[in-house]
Amino acid sequence: xxxxxxxxxxxxxxxxxxxxxxxxxxxxxxxxxxxxxxxxxxxxxxxxxxxxxxxxxxxxxxxxxxxxxxxxxxxxxxxxxxxxxxxxxxxxxxxxxxxxxxxxxxxxxxxxxxxx
Amino acid sequence: xxxxxxxxxxxxxxxxxxxxxxxxxxxxxxxxxxxxxxxxxxxxxxxxxxxxxxxxxxxxxxxxxxxxxxxxxxxxxxxxxxxxxxxxxxxxxxxxxxxxxxxxxxxxxxxx
Numbered sequence: 001x002x003x004x005x006x007x008x009x010x011x012x013x014x015x016x017x018x019x020x021x022x023x024x025x026x027x028x029x030x031x032x033x034x035x036x037x038x039x040x041x042x043x044x045x046x047x048x049x050x051x052x053x054x055x056x057x058x059x060x061x062x063x064x065x066x067x068x069x070x071x072x073x074x075x076x077x078x079x080x081x082x083x084x085x086x087x088x089x090x091x092x093x094x095x096x097x098x099x100x101x102x103x104x105x106x107x108x109x110x111x112x113x114x115x116x
Numbered sequence: 117x118x119x120x121x122x123x124x125x126x127x128x129x130x131x132x133x134x135x136x137x138x139x140x141x142x143x144x145x146x147x148x149x150x151x152x153x154x155x156x157x158x159x160x161x162x163x164x165x166x167x168x169x170x171x172x173x174x175x176x177x178x179x180x181x182x183x184x185x186x187x188x189x190x191x192x193x194x195x196x197x198x199x200x201x202x203x204x205x206x207x208x209x210x211x212x213x214x215x216x217x218x219x220x221x222x223x224x225x226x227x228x
Contacts, residue, residue: 004159031214042122042205042218043160050214058215059117090159101148102209105216107159 002027004108006091012114013081021076021111023091031094031102032074033058034066036087037110043090049074050096081115088112118143120208122219130227135196137222139206140188146208149189150216151180154203163204164191196226 033048045058049068065077095103147168152160206219
């Protein structure tokens, strides 16, 4: 089954304790992205990756890191989490079309993070 | 940069009635406008999209219209059913851009 998986689904942590949220897709998509969802703000893009070893900042990258060492995986790293990073996080992936445009974005199930 | 505004934030309709959600965007270079449905505890799922060379697109009970001159696009759901209850997001992206900008979402409640 074609899907985007995220782990963990729920995480409660404390300020300053490094954490990683994993994201994996089995559709051989070139493009992957991380979003955070907060009430009244919709989804805001954190980072995205156009292919292996190619990443770029989205609209809210501060406090986050990403890496793309393999095509299928795109982990989100919080080196020193703070309470304002408490949010619902989504990973997404998409195929790049022959014309260089992006096809439908498929989203993972989400990771609810609480930073105390 | 691109900014997408979505209205209303909540919408309650009687089963069988129509629902309309509207979005406006700021970047005239935007050419791709998807709509996503998010059910409780799940990630957003694409329900319909439209590109700027098309004015309207329909898929059964769902339709999207685009007015490029006014920079707005709308989602229309006819004959609403309780299972249509969810949060709906509009989004916009410019040609060649890897950034998808989302609206703030509309919580739709369909009353039986």
